[in-house]
Amino acid sequence: MNNSPYSLKPASVRSVMLRVLLALLPGIAVYVWFFGAAILVQIALASITALIAEAAMLKLRGKPVAMFLGDGSALVTAWLIALTFPPIAPWWVTVVGVLAAIVIAKHLYGGLGQNPFNPAMVAFALMIVAYPQLMSQWPAVGFTDFAPQLNAIFGPRQLDAITMATPLDALRTALHTADARATVAGVLGSNATFGNIGGKGWEWIAAAYCLGGAYLLQQRIITWHLPAAFLGALLLVSGGFSLVDAERFAAPSFHIFTGGAMLAAFFIVTDPVSGATTPKGKLIFAAGAALLTWIIRSFGAYPDGIAFAVLLMNIAAPLIDIHTQPPVFGHKRQDGDST
Amino acid sequence: MIAKLFRFKGGVKPASHKDESANVPIRVAPLPSKLVIPLRQSARAMARCLVQPGQIVLKGEMIAAAEGPMCTVVHAPTSGTVRSIEPQPVPHPSGLPAPSIVIEPDGEDRWIDRKAFDFRSATSQETRNYLRDCGVVGLGGAGFPSHVKLGPGEKGIETLILNGAECEPWITCDDRLMRERADAILAGASIMRHITGARRVLVGIEDNKPQAIESMRAAVQKLGEPDIDVVAIPTRYPAGGEKQLIRVLTGIEIPYGKLGTHFGVQCFNVGSAAAIHRAIAHGEPLISRVLTLSGNMAHPGNFEVLIGTPVGELLPLAEPRADTNRYLVGGPMMGVVLQSLETPVIKGTNCILAGSPSLFPTPPPEMPCIRCGECAKVCPAELQPFEMYWYSRARIFGKAQEYSLFDCIECGCCSYVCPSRIPLVDYFRFAKGEIWAREKEKAAADLARERYEFRLAREEREKAEKAAKLAAKTAAGREKAAVAIAVAEKPATTPEEDAKKAMIAAALERAKAQKEQAHPENVSDLTPEQQAEIAAIENRRAEIREMAKPHVRQDD
Numbered sequence: 001m002n003n004s005p006y007s008l009k010p011a012s013v014r015s016v017m018l019r020v021l022l023a024l025l026p027g028i029a030v031y032v033w034f035f036g037a038a039i040l041v042q043i044a045l046a047s048i049t050a051l052i053a054e055a056a057m058l059k060l061r062g063k064p065v066a067m068f069l070g071d072g073s074a075l076v077t078a079w080l081i082a083l084t085f086p087p088i089a090p091w092w093v094t095v096v097g098v099l100a101a102i103v104i105a106k107h108l109y110g111g112l113g114q115n116p117f118n119p120a121m122v123a124f125a126l127m128i129v130a131y132p133q134l135m136s137q138w139p140a141v142g143f144t145d146f147a148p149q150l151n152a153i154f155g156p157r158q159l160d161a162i163t164m165a166t167p168l169d170a171l172r173t174a175l176h177t178a179d180a181r182a183t184v185a186g187v188l189g190s191n192a193t194f195g196n197i198g199g200k201g202w203e204w205i206a207a208a209y210c211l212g213g214a215y216l217l218q219q220r221i222i223t224w225h226l227p228a229a230f231l232g233a234l235l236l237v238s239g240g241f242s243l244v245d246a247e248r249f250a251a252p253s254f255h256i257f258t259g260g261a262m263l264a265a266f267f268i269v270t271d272p273v274s275g276a277t278t279p280k281g282k283l284i285f286a287a288g289a290a291l292l293t294w295i296i297r298s299f300g301a302y303p304d305g306i307a308f309a310v311l312l313m314n315i316a317a318p319l320i321d322i323h324t325q326p327p328v329f330g331h332k333r334q335d336g337d338s339t
Numbered sequence: 340m341i342a343k344l345f346r347f348k349g350g351v352k353p354a355s356h357k358d359e360s361a362n363v364p365i366r367v368a369p370l371p372s373k374l375v376i377p378l379r380q381s382a383r384a385m386a387r388c389l390v391q392p393g394q395i396v397l398k399g400e401m402i403a404a405a406e407g408p409m410c411t412v413v414h415a416p417t418s419g420t421v422r423s424i425e426p427q428p429v430p431h432p433s434g435l436p437a438p439s440i441v442i443e444p445d446g447e448d449r450w451i452d453r454k455a456f457d458f459r460s461a462t463s464q465e466t467r468n469y470l471r472d473c474g475v476v477g478l479g480g481a482g483f484p485s486h487v488k489l490g491p492g493e494k495g496i497e498t499l500i501l502n503g504a505e506c507e508p509w510i511t512c513d514d515r516l517m518r519e520r521a522d523a524i525l526a527g528a529s530i531m532r533h534i535t536g537a538r539r540v541l542v543g544i545e546d547n548k549p550q551a552i553e554s555m556r557a558a559v560q561k562l563g564e565p566d567i568d569v570v571a572i573p574t575r576y577p578a579g580g581e582k583q584l585i586r587v588l589t590g591i592e593i594p595y596g597k598l599g600t601h602f603g604v605q606c607f608n609v610g611s612a613a614a615i616h617r618a619i620a621h622g623e624p625l626i627s628r629v630l631t632l633s634g635n636m637a638h639p640g641n642f643e644v645l646i647g648t649p650v651g652e653l654l655p656l657a658e659p660r661a662d663t664n665r666y667l668v669g670g671p672m673m674g675v676v677l678q679s680l681e682t683p684v685i686k687g688t689n690c691i692l693a694g695s696p697s698l699f700p701t702p703p704p705e706m707p708c709i710r711c712g713e714c715a716k717v718c719p720a721e722l723q724p725f726e727m728y729w730y731s732r733a734r735i736f737g738k739a740q741e742y743s744l745f746d747c748i749e750c751g752c753c754s755y756v757c758p759s760r761i762p763l764v765d766y767f768r769f770a771k772g773e774i775w776a777r778e779k780e781k782a783a784a785d786l787a788r789e790r791y792e793f794r795l796a797r798e799e800r801e802k803a804e805k806a807a808k809l810a811a812k813t814a815a816g817r818e819k820a821a822v823a824i825a826v827a828e829k830p831a832t833t834p835e836e837d838a839k840k841a842m843i844a845a846a847l848e849r850a851k852a853q854k855e856q857a858h859p860e861n862v863s864d865l866t867p868e869q870q871a872e873i874a875a876i877e878n879r880r881a882e883i884r885e886m887a888k889p890h891v892r893q894d895d
Contacts, residue, residue: 003765005751006699007353007508007671011713013706067704113707113759205363223712272710278723321726328743329348329582329721330594 013112017072019219023212024267026081031083034201036144038087041153042094042225049098050078051269057107073112077101080267081112081122084260084307085127085168088152093134097123117314118274124307136303138166141201167202167258167301201247206262213266225279227265229286231256237294249298259297259304268306275313281317281324289313345590347583349719350575351752353508353672355547360639361511361630365519367643368656370444375427375683376414377439378403384410388440399451399624401472404438411474411484416626416645419444430685430768432670434678442647450521453622463489463534466619473618474625474686476608479579479608480669482687485615488607489534492600499537500588500606501528503544503551504572504579507670510690512629513609515641517544519549519615521558525614529564530619535605539566541588542609545578546571576672577750581606583719595746610689632657634667634693644684650691651680659693667692671699672751706759714753714763720746724753724763731770736777739770747771 031039054074058065081097101119109115126134139149216222234255241249255261260268269275269286276285289309296305378386386403396402396415403413419442426436458466467486475485479502489496501524505513517524523748528540542559555569570576572587582593582783584606591602599605614625625648637658644653659666667674668682669690677691696758714724722743730739744767753763 003676003762003768004667004669004674005672005755005764006667006674008702008754008760009351009353009756011756012703012760013709013758016709016711016758064704071706075710111707113709166586213609220716221711223716272712277710277712277715277725325723325742326721328594328746329586329719330592330597330746331743332592 004310007082012071013071016077016221019221020216020267021072021079023215024083024209026204026208026211027083027263030201030205031087032144034141034144034204035087035139037146038139038149038151038153039082041150042082042085042087042089045091045094045153045164046078046082046098047075049095050074050081050102053099053102053109054107057103057111061107068112069209071112074102074106076156077119080263081123084120084124086135087102088139088149089134091153093127093131097127100126105275113273115273116317118268118271118310120135120278120312121268121307125311128302128307132302136166136169159242167200167254168297172297172303203257206257209262209266211263216266216270222266222270223279223282226270226275226286227281229283230269230290233287233290234261234294237291241298255294255297260306261293264293264306264310268310269313274317276317276320276324278321278324278326280326281320284320284324285313285317288316343590344570344572345587347578347586347719348721349585349717349752350577351717351755352575353755355574356509356633357511357547359509360633360641361514361548363638363640365451365515365629365641365643365690368645368648368653370417370446370448371645371648371652372443372462373422373649374419374442374444374645375439375649375681376402376413376416376442377427377429377437377685378413379429379437385438386410386413388424388438388439390421390440391424392421392423393577395419395445396421396442397449397451399626401455401624401880404441405471409484409487410471411476411486412472412624413440413441414474414624416647417442417444418449419807425802426681428682430675430677430682430688431856439683450623451772455622456619458530458533458619466530466534470615470618472624475572475611475614475618476686477608478614478628478686478689479581480673480683480687480689485607485611488605489531490600492598492605493536494603496537496600496605497539497603498536498589498605499528499532499535499540500585500604501540501542501612502579502581502584502606502610503548503555503609504584505548505576506545506576506579507674507690508576509633509692510631510670511633512631512641512689514548514551516610516613516629517548518554518819519583519871520779521551521628523613523616524555524609525558525562525567526620527610527614527616528567528607529562530615531607531612532564536549536724537567537605538566542567542569543572543584544569545574545589547574551660566750576752577719577748580719580748580750582748595743625686628684628688630684630688631690632693633690635660635663635695635698636693646686649681649683653684653691654680654693657693662695662697663693664696665694665699667694667699671754673749683834702760702762705761708759708761711758713756713758717752717756719750720748722746724767728761728763728766731766734773736770736774740774744770 028039029044051069051074055065055069058068058161078098081100082094082102085094085097101123105117105122106112108113109117124135188269213222213227217224217227235252238249238255239252242251265286276282289306289312292309292312293305296308302308355815357840368377378388384405384407386599387406388394396418398415398418400413400415402415402421405412422441422443424438424440427439427441429437429439430839431437439531456466456469461469470489471484471486477483477485477488482516503513503517505511528542531537534541541554544555546552552569552571559567559569570588572584577583578587581599585599586592586885590603591604593599593602593604610628616629618625626714627643628646629641630644631639632653637660639657642653642656654666666677666680667690668677668688669675669692671692674690674692681713707726708728710725712725715722718724720743724747727739727742727744727747730736730742731744736744745765747764749764751766754761754765885890
């Protein structure tokens with residue numbers, strides 16, 4: 001016999017996760033349009049691996065497999081891994097990444113709701129450290145031929161014809177290594193990778209992610225705090241530095257519309273389990289992730305720093321929560337002496 | 340005048356289900372076969388039974404007296420015979436029986452003599468005592484004695500609030516009461532205003548009850564008193580929670596542990612206002628109330644029911660459907676499952692809800708918390724329920740308290756929205772219960788320790804006192820000795836002392852001389868024969884003494 005309340009809102013973890021997957025669909029569609037169907041292969045590969053790993057881990061841990069497998073959380077992790085990995089990465093890169101996320105980052109820490117780190121970002125960080133080259137080979141924009149892509153994933157790799165550095169990678173390489181006289185404007189103007197504001201194709205994918213994010217906001221699955229703070233902080237820091245030295249620092253619009261910034265703003269920093277949960281804490285968490293992302297992008301050795309930035313902020317999340325507890329009803333005037 | 344409204348954070352909008360029962364006028368429930376009146380009507384105090392089994396009582400007759408300041412008088416709801424005084428099931432989550440008076444109605448419903456109470460010429464204290472003697476308690480659910488709430492408190496009452504929000508789904512008894520008996524409610528408000536001296540009266544009604552709002556506004560016009568406002572407030576559960584309603588109407592937030600009177604506000608259910616009017620104007624104690632029968636029933640509605648009516652006898656009035664599997668006392672958000680159909684209606688019973696597996700399905704199994712924060716978004720106390728859950732579950736109660744566990748009003752919003760279907764409120768009730776139990780234990784242990792420490796302290800003190808006495812004695816002895824020595828060693832005395840001594844010595848001399856002179860006088864004039872005779876007698880005495888001596892010695 002249960003206790004009050006007796007009427008419950010129809011809500012479930014499954015429905016939350018399924019709506020997150022739904023929100024990713026526009027981004028995936030645009031992805032396919034610009035980079036070909038390889039991403040769908042990666043998503044399928046990641047999903048199957050994730051479900052098998054999840055089922056095996058649940059069984060080992062003595063948990064009800066059917067109930068937890070149906071919650072959809074493993075699929076969200078799998079899709080995010082597929083979307084952050086290069087679509088033409090060898091199949092085993094994706095599989096190992098997903099296994100690391102599900103087995104180590106999720107289940108060894110206690111499963112759903114217990115992981116201190118964002119599993120998809122653990123996978124990305126692990127693989128880019130272990131296989132930096134494989135993790136940096138992206139298909140060229142507009143090269144959507146499926147057969148060579150499939151070959152790249154499963155067969156012997158003939159990559160030169162179809163790969164191209166990502167915009168962030170191209171810019172970093174140009175600015176840091178190639179030519180001491182290179183400027184942002186020069187690089188952006190001379191390279192086919194770059195589009196109108198971000199990377200060619202990437203800017204449209206980013207827009208589609210933004211659309212999916214708007215749906216999540218409308219569904220009240222995420223609050224405005226995280227995406228607003230992430231994008232706002234990224235805008236502020238990149239805008240400030242590009243104002244001071246436009247030759248060395250890319251414009252804020254470029255930062256937001258390239259790489260995984262938009263995906264991170266709406267789908268990655270919004271992971272509730274590993275992030276901060278109080279309204280003020282969310283602002284600090286996302287702004288911190290954005291700041292670290294910009295620092296790694298501008299000065300670091302890796303083309304995109306989102307994974308490391310998010311993992312670093314994951315470490316800080318519990319502390320942020322403790323220090324940002326909102327005042328309780330009726331105790332607002334005394335909140336100064338309560339903390 | 341349009342009052343400025345405030346917002347309370349959080350809250351949910353469950354399906355209201357008001358239409359099922361709101362559109363039928365209040366009907367009077369027939370006399371039941373028996374009435375069970377718990378002696379603990381006002382939740383905080385037990386009344387003292389005044390009747391014996393077999394005694395005949397009239398409707399409205401006092402059957403139990405108020406004991407202590409939080410207690411109210413209990414009355415017979417109809418005329419009849421007292422059958423027994425024994426433990427009976429009562430509407431309490433524990434399901435434990437409580438001492439009750441069982442009355443068998445005689446069917447005549449004969450009243451005692453009823454007299455209106457002239458509150459205008461009585462003092463506030465007298466009126467409040469009268470309300471206590473009429474058994475008036477809050478009808479909103481908690482059953483808090485109205486005479487206590489109407490007391491001046493610390494600051495007096497500036498704003499009187501009538502709670503007609505009725506935010507729980509399904510329940511419509513206050514809605515119907517406001518539609519049908521608005522004049523009585525406002526007359527009650529006017530009396531309360533007179534008692535408390537409140538400057539203004541605010542009536543808060545959720546805007547999903549337009550007829551009630553209209554009816555109350557019309558009654559305000561008719562009454563013609565200044566500063567009474569009927570305010571339509573946004574429909575959002577739990578807008579009818581006392582603290583939430585006060586917040587919405589006045590902007591004041593009353594923290595845990597404080598009362599409305601600390602802030603000059605006091606809040607009464609509209610039904611309580613009507614009951615006060617009934618007691619004052621008609622001399623009728625609180626022996627009946629309006630309650631909603633709804634849920635899985637064919638003919639839901641509102642009924643005027645005698646306090647003490649067993650729920651089982653009421654149900655046929657609304658005809659529960661065949662698949663009804665349980666009944667709730669109260670609404671679906673905060674109600675409790677009815678343990679027995681014998682359970683009587685008490686003063687705080689506002690609704691009996693029939694449940695079915697489809698209406699209130701068993702929740703799916705609990706999943707782990709994903710910290711989505713939905714519970715924090717809807718919490719009207721602005722807590723972080725998922726953090727409290729975490730610590731309650733891990734039995735780290737101190738931490739749960741740090742997250743303001745006791746500010747939780749158990750409204751159920753968090754459980755209502757949780758996608759992981761965690762019965763959060765159950766965890767909080769559990770944690771509160773554990774903390775109370777521990778505090779009780781701790782208090783008992785503290786008391787025992789205090790007693791022990793007191794005993795130790797007393798023994799210490801007694802020891803110390805003895806030692807001190809002893810020390811004082813020896814000190815005194817030493818002092819005396821010291822004085823004596825000092826006196827002995829003193830070589831010279833003062834001249835006065837010498838004179839005294841000389842006088843005493845002289846007196847002694849004189850007495851001695853007189854004695855010596857007197858003694859010879861007795862035998863002075865004796866002849867020589869007489870003297871010889873005396874001497875012979877003396878000799879014989881001496882001989883006899885000598886003879887007696889060895890004999891005495893042998894005896895020894």
